[in-house]
Amino acid sequence: MTYDITIDGKQYRLDLNRAEGRWSCFLDGREVEVDAVLARPDVLSLRIGNQAYEVKCERVAGEMHLWVGSARFAAEVRDPRSLRGRVRAVDDHGPKKLTAPMPGKIVRVLVRQGDEVEAGAGVLVVEAMKMQNEIKSPKKGTIQKILVSEGAAVNAGDVLAIVE
């Protein structure tokens, strides 16, 4: 298998093959001696040469993070031959919903309908457990709709705004 892998923004090309329980591994064309044991689901015991690593895999909300020791890396895996990679690339198109992460109160609406926003720009502020949490735009686009007003009580999962 050949994969295009992005780790915290850094690109790798990985060729991985398994035969008779052994892995053959080429990272960016360089051969790496790899021995892997799945200790339990989401936990790999890796030996790279004689260096031992415990790697944990965290999968939440469609994102994958890998922990090597206590360092956390955002990971994306693409199969260059499959259509998926291309599908993923256009995934940012179309409207995106902003939802409340937990029950709370809308304390501020930071944008107006029709405003242009950058990815990561604050759209609303939700207060819960006496703390304020800024809800950010997942993508660059236009605020198509704001469905709540300041002071409104919201439940977890409620759609607050839509970015197109």
Added chain:
Amino acid sequence: MFKKILIANRGEIAVRVIRACHEMGIAAVAVYSDVDRASLHVRKADEAYPIGAPAASESYLNIQKILDVAARSGADAIHPGYGFLSENAKFARACVDAGVKFIGPTAEAMDAMGSKTKARQAMERAGVPFVPGTSRGLESVEQAQEVAARIGYPVMLKAAAGGGGKGMRLVHAPEDLKSALEGARSEAERSFGDSEVYIEKAIINPRHIEMQVLADEHGNTVYLGERECSLQRRHQKVIEEAPSPIVDADMRRRMGEVAVRVAQAAAYTNAGTVEFLVDQQKNFYFLEMNTRLQVEHPVTELITGFDLVHLQIRIADGERLPFTQDQITIRGHAIECRIYAEDPDNNYFPSPGKITLLLLPSGPGIRRDSGMYEGWTVPMDYDPLLAKLIGYGTDREQAISRLTRALNEYFVGGIKTNISLFRRILSDPDFRAAKMDTGFLDRLLKQKRAEVPTDPKASEVAAIAAGIFAVLGAAGAGAGERPAANGSVSSRPSAASNWKIAAHKEAMR
């Protein structure tokens, strides 16, 4: 001895008390709100009763519902844990009326400590040291200036009816006193409808040190040493240790004797904690008394060798304290980290959700009091405390190194936790040197996090692991989302059969 105890709480403390019950051969009754059916305390209990909606007022704070369960289950005592009803005198009284023993102090002792003026009067009679200042409202600017000159600047003006920092002014110099007094008075009037303001010596960056006391119902009161709780964020303790690095045997004895006097002045029974502020010259001043078992009680248990929950139950059952003050010795050093479901990258905002992967630390000198398990969804309705990790060692240095080692073993996947914060604290040179005060954590969090150079090798290891997880597909995935659901490249069906999983695991050997 009691046959059955109801635990009017949830989370790690409910589990802690259930364990003590089982160790003593007592049946444990759990109560749970609608969102806590799957919580660990329900799994560990012998009996469990639903008590209603998630809002605490509908469940864990509802006195009538709790007493109904006590009656239905035939429990002969109630342990309130901490928080919720633990310091509610009305509840303690209702337990007496219902003929069920409340494991804690009497309602009268709680009342004596709950009211600030009453507490202060009782403490004055008992000769307890307070922060110097006036205990009555200031009458004039001249009087304020006279008192401030006597106790020395900086001084703090405080609203008598105050709370939450309203009506408070820190004054560094005499020329600022007049306008500060006017400001504090008008703010107090606006906030509380009461413009009474008193003056106290300002203690800048004090330490927060508290003394554990135990009192039986036969007039015996002892202290079990202090806990240093100076590391706080938003007045919430984050890390606690015992003994305090600045308290020597003489200071411990003096603080302990004051704490015992405080408890006796209120005719206090069962476990309690007397909190002190300590200034840079190691003068200590009474702050308040907490009339309950504290979150951080395990550090005291580790250095004294006593089980405080066992003792609470024995005291409530009418037993005498099984030891005298001179039989209590302190040995070693213990530090507790409060593991919270909060996001360090988002201002420590609560981060509830499903725990997809949980790897637990163990080994020498490690104690873990936890209310979570893998696959459990942390509800968003309560305090986000998940667990307490406590390190114990011969001395402070060993306790720190064991805790650091255990934090590296601890992994909570699927939700955000503050584990990384503890790595930062424990490696901080000032913390290592025990240079702490209540402002420590705010200062630490304001510093830019030192850029830890990412090991290029770790990034490569992550890339290789990502590829291997992709090859394994569903067979390698745990309690989180299935890889197929998040655009994985795996060509395998998402719902791999157990046979296939077994086969993949076989291939991994």
